[in-house]
Amino acid sequence: MSENHAIVFGASGLIGWAMVDQLLAAYPAPGTFASVTAVANRPIDLAEAHWPEPAADRPGLRLVSGVDLRGDAGALADSLRQQVPNADKITHIFYFVFTSVGHDLEEEVAVNKKMLENVVDAVSSLTQNLKFVVFPGGTRGYGIYVPGGTFSAPLTEDMVNNLPADYAKTVAYPQFRKVLTDACKGKSWTWCEICPDAIIGFTPNGSQFSLALHWAQYLSLYAYNHGIGPRIQGGQNSDKKEAATVEVPFPGVSAGYESLCSPVAASTMARFAIYAGQNPERCGDGRLFNIADADAPTKMHDLWPRLAAWFGLVGTGPETRSETELLPSEYVERYQGVFGEHGLDKAAKGGVGAGRKQLDSVGSWLTFDRQLSLERLREAGFEERRDPIEGWLDAFEMFRKAGLIL
Numbered sequence: 001m002s003e004n005h006a007i008v009f010g011a012s013g014l015i016g017w018a019m020v021d022q023l024l025a026a027y028p029a030p031g032t033f034a035s036v037t038a039v040a041n042r043p044i045d046l047a048e049a050h051w052p053e054p055a056a057d058r059p060g061l062r063l064v065s066g067v068d069l070r071g072d073a074g075a076l077a078d079s080l081r082q083q084v085p086n087a088d089k090i091t092h093i094f095y096f097v098f099t100s101v102g103h104d105l106e107e108e109v110a111v112n113k114k115m116l117e118n119v120v121d122a123v124s125s126l127t128q129n130l131k132f133v134v135f136p137g138g139t140r141g142y143g144i145y146v147p148g149g150t151f152s153a154p155l156t157e158d159m160v161n162n163l164p165a166d167y168a169k170t171v172a173y174p175q176f177r178k179v180l181t182d183a184c185k186g187k188s189w190t191w192c193e194i195c196p197d198a199i200i201g202f203t204p205n206g207s208q209f210s211l212a213l214h215w216a217q218y219l220s221l222y223a224y225n226h227g228i229g230p231r232i233q234g235g236q237n238s239d240k241k242e243a244a245t246v247e248v249p250f251p252g253v254s255a256g257y258e259s260l261c262s263p264v265a266a267s268t269m270a271r272f273a274i275y276a277g278q279n280p281e282r283c284g285d286g287r288l289f290n291i292a293d294a295d296a297p298t299k300m301h302d303l304w305p306r307l308a309a310w311f312g313l314v315g316t317g318p319e320t321r322s323e324t325e326l327l328p329s330e331y332v333e334r335y336q337g338v339f340g341e342h343g344l345d346k347a348a349k350g351g352v353g354a355g356r357k358q359l360d361s362v363g364s365w366l367t368f369d370r371q372l373s374l375e376r377l378r379e380a381g382f383e384e385r386r387d388p389i390e391g392w393l394d395a396f397e398m399f400r401k402a403g404l405i406l
């Protein structure tokens with residue numbers, strides 16, 4: 001048994017939840033980590049977290065919630081010292097925190113930079129055993145927020161160095177790199193950045209930018225309203241239709257439906273984060289790695305019909321929207337009460353937060369190829385591959401289990 005102690009910041013988030021899940025599942029082998037500390041901002045009820053149950057061959061878990069990282073590093077260090085057993089044995093920081101602050105993107109960068117600085121300063125003051133730090137970047141760092149994109153795909157890691165300066169100052173990742181480069185000078189630890197396109201996964205408490213949850217709640221309510229769904233038996237719908245005849249058009253435009261992309265399951269990201277931490281010589285020194293489930297890109301044309309089919313719907317290509325037609329977030333807002341009527345209080349109150357408007361526009365804004373090259377990932381020896389649809393369907397199963405969809 002190693003003495004590795006992982007601390008996961010943002011444990012309630014899309015990547016953070018999967019990170020704790022994979023650590024507790026003892027990936028890649030029992031004994032890789034002795035203990036895991038999950039740090040969350042909003043409180044999580046452990047009984048409703050859906051992480052693996054404690055077992056002899058799993059690392060021990062300590063959940064510390066109510067930790068807002070926007071304070072100062074000293075107070076954070078005190079709080080962690082009091083609440084984290086063996087804080088002096090922390091070896092790995094998995095940092096998956098991000099917060100939106102409205103329209104001021106430079107302010108957003110500053111707030112997020114400060115939170116990472118606080119974490120690095122606080123944890124460094126608690127342990128002499130730190131070995132590795134991981135944080136996620138994203139295709140935003142390749143300029144996809146510029147209409148039409150910035151670089152020609154496939155996107156390769158060296159491109160981040162050519163990001164136009166005006167745009168770069170609106171993205172936190174270059175600042176994160178600077179914080180970690182400066183902080184690890186002369187220290188025993190090193191770090192890497194993992195760059196995903198859309199991340200597909202589960203969170204028990206909603207999430208700011210979960211496309212899977214956004215579409216799952218939409219499709220769940222859409223199916224219900226059209227007389228389809230697991231809870232429809234004895235339900236109130238009068239216009240019950242035969243399953244698999246109700247069409248649901250892709251929310252977007254043709255170019256969004258056909259553009260190439262590289263989604264990744266949050267569990268794949270988490271596995272690579274663990275792999276990177278175990279292989280600092282291949283993955284450290286501030287290297288950036290693209291990540292995806294499959295080497296070959298996919299497109300919504302391949303995914304949407306399979307996503308809709310899970311809900312008993314026929315997913316079709318985009319249609320010209322009428323002005324009165326609701327976007328997914330508007331649809332969920334209008335019908336969310338249905339969840340409550342079926343006892344799904346969590347779904348009735350929550351789902352996707354700050355990112356819902358942005359996620360509504362995914363199919364009409366991401367109209368260009370943005371697939372990721374995985375050459376560097378494979379050169380580093382990470383060989384896990386899966387069909388990208390699996391991450392979506394696993395997340396849907398978990399949403400249903402957690403009462404976030406019908």
Ligand SMILES: NC(=O)c1ccc[n+]([C@@H]2O[C@H](COP(=O)([O-])OP(=O)(O)OC[C@H]3O[C@@H](n4cnc5c(N)ncnc54)[C@H](OP(=O)(O)O)[C@@H]3O)[C@@H](O)[C@H]2O)c1
Pocket residue numbers: 009010011012013014015016040041042043067068069070096097098099136137138139196197198199200203206207208209210211
């Ligand atoms: N979602 C995607 O598809 C995607 C794609 C590419 C890149 N990324 C990048 O991945 C990173 C993480 O995003 P995510 O999708 O995992 O987001 P997420 O699900 O919203 O998770 C963000 C986490 O940060 C925590 N957090 C926010 N403010 C905090 C604060 N003041 N103190 C402590 N914790 C705080 C949140 O906790 P609370 O909710 O409890 O506050 C949450 O656990 C971001 O850099 C994002 O740009 C995401």
